[in-house]
Amino acid sequence: MQKQTRVVDFGKRSGLKVHPVSIGGMRLPDEEQAIPLLRQAIDAGMIYIDTSRGYPDSEIKIGKALKNGYREKVILSTKWCPWNLKVEPTDDTSAECTYKRITESMRRLDVECLDFYQLWSINNEEQYHQATQKGGMLDGIFKAMKEGLVKHVGFTTHDTPENISRYIDQADWCEAILFTYNMLDRTYEDVIAKAHEKGIATIVMNPIAGGLFTQDSPPIKNAIKKTLGVDDSVEAAHRWLKTNKNIDTIVCGINKPSDITSTIENYEKPVFTAEQMKHLNAEFAKISKQNTGFCVNCGYCLPCPVGINIPPFMQAAYFSEFLKIDNQAGEMYGWQMNPVNASKSADPCKCAECGKCEQKCTQKIKIIQMLKTLKSKFGQSP
Ligand code: SF4
Numbered sequence: 001m002q003k004q005t006r007v008v009d010f011g012k013r014s015g016l017k018v019h020p021v022s023i024g025g026m027r028l029p030d031e032e033q034a035i036p037l038l039r040q041a042i043d044a045g046m047i048y049i050d051t052s053r054g055y056p057d058s059e060i061k062i063g064k065a066l067k068n069g070y071r072e073k074v075i076l077s078t079k080w081c082p083w084n085l086k087v088e089p090t091d092d093t094s095a096e097c098t099y100k101r102i103t104e105s106m107r108r109l110d111v112e113c114l115d116f117y118q119l120w121s122i123n124n125e126e127q128y129h130q131a132t133q134k135g136g137m138l139d140g141i142f143k144a145m146k147e148g149l150v151k152h153v154g155f156t157t158h159d160t161p162e163n164i165s166r167y168i169d170q171a172d173w174c175e176a177i178l179f180t181y182n183m184l185d186r187t188y189e190d191v192i193a194k195a196h197e198k199g200i201a202t203i204v205m206n207p208i209a210g211g212l213f214t215q216d217s218p219p220i221k222n223a224i225k226k227t228l229g230v231d232d233s234v235e236a237a238h239r240w241l242k243t244n245k246n247i248d249t250i251v252c253g254i255n256k257p258s259d260i261t262s263t264i265e266n267y268e269k270p271v272f273t274a275e276q277m278k279h280l281n282a283e284f285a286k287i288s289k290q291n292t293g294f295c296v297n298c299g300y301c302l303p304c305p306v307g308i309n310i311p312p313f314m315q316a317a318y319f320s321e322f323l324k325i326d327n328q329a330g331e332m333y334g335w336q337m338n339p340v341n342a343s344k345s346a347d348p349c350k351c352a353e354c355g356k357c358e359q360k361c362t363q364k365i366k367i368i369q370m371l372k373t374l375k376s377k378f379g380q381s382p
Pocket residue numbers: 303304305306307308310350351352353354355356357358367368
């Protein structure tokens with residue numbers, strides 16, 4: 001029998017309800033394990049599923065898991081954009097191409113319709129314009145909506161809070177936004193509140209900072225222990241998110257059964273008091289990138305003349321040099337270097353040491369030296 005679970009509004013605009021914990025389809029295990037795992041998560045109440053045409057075989061695995069009556073239980077969402085993934089060399093931001101990618105995802109998922117289709121990675125104004133202009137990606141989604149192939153629409157973003165705030169004002173079509181947000185990265189706190197207030201469903205990815213809170217990072221452990229007297233950083237991260245009433249659901253990567261049970265258990269625990277939140281936020285502010293002089297992802301160092309996408313490499317440097325988590329930093333470095341992933345970055349070993357990035361860096365980071373350190377630690381390619 002399916003367990004009775006708590007549900008919340010998934011934004012007023014969509015009219016849907018979700019569990020505060022949802023399924024992230026980015027890093028599923030192999031098919032044999034993924035199918036029962038996905039069904040366990042759905043049975044536990046995690047009914048919103050976030051996937052992408054760009055997560056290699058995630059749509060295929062999810063499609064198989066949704067047989068035997070599971071399709072009807074879930075809110076299924078996928079996404080695509082040509083700047084992250086050209087399925088065919090001719091892929092572009094046109095409505096026709098987007099419609100083609102929608103129907104392709106439906107075939108891969110083997111479903112009659114998608115509950116949500118999201119514009120993937122609106123990361124600057126140019127991309128927002130390309131996606132929303134007449135005859136652009138959004139029109140392709142609207143066409144699919146008219147035909148009943150897609151029910152709801154939203155976008156995912158790593159853009160600046162200022163830009164996102166403007167998009168929220170303009171995008172009366174938008175029913176959901178997927179943001180990065182966690183105890184260590186509160187960049188989008190105000191725009192999450194604004195989206196929620198406007199009735200847009202707010203979805204949070206990276207709730208445990210891409211696995212960071214599972215790692216043995218002395219600065220993080222100390223901040224939590226000092227405030228709460230507990231050692232469990234993951235529990236603290238989940239309860240901190242649960243305390244924020246502007247968040248409708250978080251997407252959690254699931255890799256094994258205990259990922260599901262422990263996350264749901266954490267969400268059953270009490271929210272933090274205002275006093276606990278105040279202390280926790282003050283402790284985390286001390287180790288935030290802004291206050292430690294590490295990369296704040298502002299992008300002012302770009303463009304690099306040889307095409308290095310500097311900010312993600314500086315994120316890896318923050319993990320390695322400050323949080324002392326080399327395995328996570330190495331994973332980030334490897335992900336950037338892997339040509340199948342979203343980055344169009346050149347190999348940091350190609351740095352010509354021209355110094356242009358350092359002149360513009362708002363945090364005065366020694367970027368050239370950092371790239372050399374990363375290279376010596378993590379090698380040239382995965
Ligand atoms: S110093 Fe290196 S990373 Fe910086 S802009 Fe020049 S080539 Fe690019």
